[in-house]
Amino acid sequence: MNYLKQLMIILLFTFGGEVLHALLPFPVPGSIYGLLLLFLCLEFGAVKAESIRETAMWLVEMIPVMFVPAGAGLLKSWGVLRPILWQVAVITLVSTVAVMVASGKATQAIISLQAKRGGHSHGNSSHREKGA
Amino acid sequence: MDEILRQSLFFGGVLTLGAYSLGYWMKRKWKLAIFNPLLVGIVVVVVLLLAFRVDYDTYNEGAKYISYFLTPATVCLALPLYQQFEALRRNYIAILAGILVGAVTSGACVLGLSALFHFSHREYVTLLPKSITTAIGMGISEELGGFVTITVAVIVITGVLGNILAEHVCKWFHIRDAVARGIAIGSSSHAAGTAKALEMGEVEGAMSGLSIAVSGIITVFLANIFAKFY
Numbered sequence: 001m002n003y004l005k006q007l008m009i010i011l012l013f014t015f016g017g018e019v020l021h022a023l024l025p026f027p028v029p030g031s032i033y034g035l036l037l038l039f040l041c042l043e044f045g046a047v048k049a050e051s052i053r054e055t056a057m058w059l060v061e062m063i064p065v066m067f068v069p070a071g072a073g074l075l076k077s078w079g080v081l082r083p084i085l086w087q088v089a090v091i092t093l094v095s096t097v098a099v100m101v102a103s104g105k106a107t108q109a110i111i112s113l114q115a116k117r118g119g120h121s122h123g124n125s126s127h128r129e130k131g132a
Numbered sequence: 133m134d135e136i137l138r139q140s141l142f143f144g145g146v147l148t149l150g151a152y153s154l155g156y157w158m159k160r161k162w163k164l165a166i167f168n169p170l171l172v173g174i175v176v177v178v179v180l181l182l183a184f185r186v187d188y189d190t191y192n193e194g195a196k197y198i199s200y201f202l203t204p205a206t207v208c209l210a211l212p213l214y215q216q217f218e219a220l221r222r223n224y225i226a227i228l229a230g231i232l233v234g235a236v237t238s239g240a241c242v243l244g245l246s247a248l249f250h251f252s253h254r255e256y257v258t259l260l261p262k263s264i265t266t267a268i269g270m271g272i273s274e275e276l277g278g279f280v281t282i283t284v285a286v287i288v289i290t291g292v293l294g295n296i297l298a299e300h301v302c303k304w305f306h307i308r309d310a311v312a313r314g315i316a317i318g319s320s321s322h323a324a325g326t327a328k329a330l331e332m333g334e335v336e337g338a339m340s341g342l343s344i345a346v347s348g349i350i351t352v353f354l355a356n357i358f359a360k361f362y
Binding site: 095 | 144148149151152169170173174177178181182188191192195196198199201202203204205206207208209210211212213214215217223225226227229230231233234237238241242245246249251255259262263265266267268271272275279281282284285286288289290291292293294295297298301302305307308309311312313315316317319320321323324326327330337341343344345348349352
């Protein structure tokens with residue numbers, strides 16, 4: 001019964017996200033609206049973390065599995081992809097690594113700059129890493 | 133073979149979970165990065181479908197119920213974000229700047245390399261939304277007149293790649309801060325990367341999940357600007 005309730009709450013927010021997607025004119029998918037909606041409800045206490053925790057964390061853990069069917073879908077797009085395959089492979093590899101390095105380095109540089117200047121965001125990562 | 137399986141609704145689900153579990157088992161046994169469960173899962177499914185001449189649509193008839201949970205799973209990324217809200221509040225300038233840098237880098241890379249490979253405008257805009265979540269990326273590609281199927285394929289490959297490379301790239305390039313790692317992973321490889329970020333730590337996972345949303349929204353505007361450049 002517990003899991004049933006948790007899943008129901010999660011699907012309710014997913015549905016809410018879909019409704020917002022249908023109603024609002026922005027190019028934001030339902031999943032992102034749902035995420036923001038659920039976050040706000042958690043933040044303002046309308047939904048307790050305990051009432052979704054196990055099912056939510058299980059679903060999040062299963063995310064890679066949910067990409068398997070789409071990945072195997074390459075079989076279908078193989079025909080269109082083949083003529084530009086190696087170029088696409090190079091672009092994908094280079095840009096994925098470049099984006100990871102650029103955004104990570106930029107974030108890290110600003111965090112340490114702020115830590116040096118103000119001191120109030122001092123040591124945040126090393127402390128928080130343990131809570132994981 | 134295809135004839136029998138076409139009657140079955142659960143074949144796709146069993147194959148998906150089985151292939152992924154095999155990858156998970158290989159990873160635990162040999163501890164090599166190449167045995168990434170997601171990568172192994174995809175390869176095993178593809179090889180088996182080809183070997184037994186089963187149509188992808190026959191497989192996906194059942195497998196789509198697994199993909200179906202991607203939307204609620206993305207919604208659930210609100211939970212780690214809520215639990216790590218303090219890290220977000222404290223570092224919001226660095227976080228927003230980092231995600232913006234990531235989105236611009238993605239556009240610039242695709243622009244530079246597309247020009248190098250003499251891509252057509254249509255091929256170029258197809259790749260522009262490659263780093264963001266499929267739901268937003270498909271929309272951008274469609275609007276800019278790209279090949280949506282290729283966009284989806286490239287987004288998936290990017291996610292798989294991010295999932296495999298995340299830990300190593302962070303190590304090689306000395307990205308040590310947990311917040312910065314999360315932003316790096318989420319900005320470059322959406323939900324598939326975020327799953328790896330969550331394995332690395334809850335701060336990483338929360339920040340990565342946040343990046344999916346913010347980076348996706350920023351890219352909607354950026355892609356329209358970048359589309360005019362080439």
